Amino acid sequence: xxxxxxxxxxxxxxxxxxxxxxxxxxxxxxxxxxxxxxxxxxxxxxxxxxxxxxxxxxxxxxxxxxxxxxxxxxxxxxxxxxxxxxxxxxxxxxxxxxxxxxxxxxxxxxxxxxxxxxxxxxxxxxxxxxxxxxxxxxxxxxxxxxxxxxxxxxxxxxxxxxxxxxxxxxxxxxxxxxxxxxxxxxxxxxxxxxxxxxx
Amino acid sequence: xxxxxxxxxxxxxxxxxxxxxxxxxxxxxxxxxxxxxxxxxxxxxxxxxxxxxxxxxxxxxxxxxxxxxxxxxxxxxxxxxxxxxxxxxxxxxxxxxxxxxxxxxxxxxxxxxxxxxxxxxxxxxxxxxxxxxxxxxxxxxxxxxxxxxxxxxxxxxxxxxxxxxxxxxxxxxxxxxxxxxxxxxxxxxxxxxxxxxxx
Numbered sequence: 370x371x372x373x374x375x376x377x378x379x380x381x382x383x384x385x386x387x388x389x390x391x392x393x394x395x396x397x398x399x400x401x402x403x404x405x406x407x408x409x410x411x412x413x414x415x416x417x418x419x420x421x422x423x424x425x426x427x428x429x430x431x432x433x434x435x436x437x438x439x440x441x442x443x444x445x446x447x448x449x450x451x452x453x454x455x456x457x458x459x460x461x462x463x464x465x466x467x468x469x470x471x472x473x474x475x476x477x478x479x480x481x482x483x484x485x486x487x488x489x490x491x492x493x494x495x496x497x498x499x500x501x502x503x504x505x506x507x508x509x510x511x512x513x514x515x516x517x518x519x520x521x522x523x524x525x526x527x528x529x530x531x532x533x534x535x536x537x538x539x540x541x542x543x544x545x546x547x548x549x550x551x552x553x554x555x556x557x558x559x560x561x562x563x564x565x566x567x568x
Numbered sequence: 569x570x571x572x573x574x575x576x577x578x579x580x581x582x583x584x585x586x587x588x589x590x591x592x593x594x595x596x597x598x599x600x601x602x603x604x605x606x607x608x609x610x611x612x613x614x615x616x617x618x619x620x621x622x623x624x625x626x627x628x629x630x631x632x633x634x635x636x637x638x639x640x641x642x643x644x645x646x647x648x649x650x651x652x653x654x655x656x657x658x659x660x661x662x663x664x665x666x667x668x669x670x671x672x673x674x675x676x677x678x679x680x681x682x683x684x685x686x687x688x689x690x691x692x693x694x695x696x697x698x699x700x701x702x703x704x705x706x707x708x709x710x711x712x713x714x715x716x717x718x719x720x721x722x723x724x725x726x727x728x729x730x731x732x733x734x735x736x737x738x739x740x741x742x743x744x745x746x747x748x749x750x751x752x753x754x755x756x757x758x759x760x761x762x763x764x765x766x767x
Binding site: 398535541550556 | 596597599728731734749
């Protein structure tokens with residue numbers, strides 16, 4: 370029994386992950402209205418019945434995709450914080466990492482859900498706790514990166530400001546490639562954080 | 569002839585303005601999908617025929633609403649820059665003003681259009697020139713506020729970063745009231761800008 374059940378569980382997990390990856394990509398590329406369970410199933414090459422077995426409602430698909438997306442970002446920030454250069458150079462690495470997370474496909478997908486949730490109280494209640502959990506994790510990791518010894522009280526607020534700036538830069542990048550202007554803003558902010566931390 | 573034509577032109581202008589105000593409010597409150605010419609006409613108390621006379625297509629209504637919205641914001645930033653306190657206090661006023669423009673109903677309305685335009689190339693081409701024009705005006709006014717004597721070269725980049733931060737704070741405020749956390753971030757940011765400008 371075990372021998373047959375395990376591959377089945379594996380297949381089920383792979384199907385689920387494919388559906389979630391397609392959801393994130395479709396939200397970012399085609400927008401909120403286009404991202405239905407049926408459309409995601411087709412894009413993922415999964416039968417509609419199998420997709421509905423995993424995600425009986427659109428809400429369940431969207432919230433699972435958000436969970437996956439926030440988890441990916443948290444793991445990715447965590448990993449990058451373990452490879453920081455020593456000294457003030459680590460500040461550039463931390464700021465750039467924060468900006469990276471808001472300029473990728475995950476942010477573009479999340480933006481679609483936020484925009485939809487602005488006028489949908491049910492969706493908003495589903496999103497807010499996930500959003501808060503991610504914001505706390507991102508902040509904790511950013512503080513730890515800016516202040517590895519845990520001794521600089523200004524790191525807490527500078528980490529908040531860094532993440533808010535990063536979110537704003539992400540939004541500026543949704544309609545056109547803003548990377549050149551962004552590089553200049555990021556350089557300015559890195560200098561500011563060093564001044565603020567006294568480094 | 570003139571006596572009758574003028575009131576008619578006035579009525580036409582008032583109708584147009586009512587439609588645009590309703591569009592901004594509806595985008596912010598009910599979202600992109602709900603904001604059609606017919607729904608806006610009903611909310612504004614304007615007949616569907618009169619609404620279609622002013623705005624034959626949804627695109628024409630949305631772009632006119634964006635023009636109105638960016639114009640309101642530009643005028644409002646410009647007016648506030650004329651009342652700045654002297655000395656370093658002006659920096660708090662400039663930063664707070666930048667943040668205000670991204671946490672009002674206009675930003676929430678614009679966010680809906682941005683999110684829709686992310687997957688709609690026609691809409692994107694209509695929005696981008698308007699967005700750039702507004703961004704330039706907001707930046708010019710913010711630089712002038714931070715550096716009234718036009719002598720501090722760092723004002724240019726700090727103004728950019730301030731507007732990006734403000735946009736990020738606006739986005740954080742769309743799903744829940746973020747005003748308490750925001751006040752702390754803004755205070756940190758003001759301190760950083762003063763450090764950066766050497767004041």
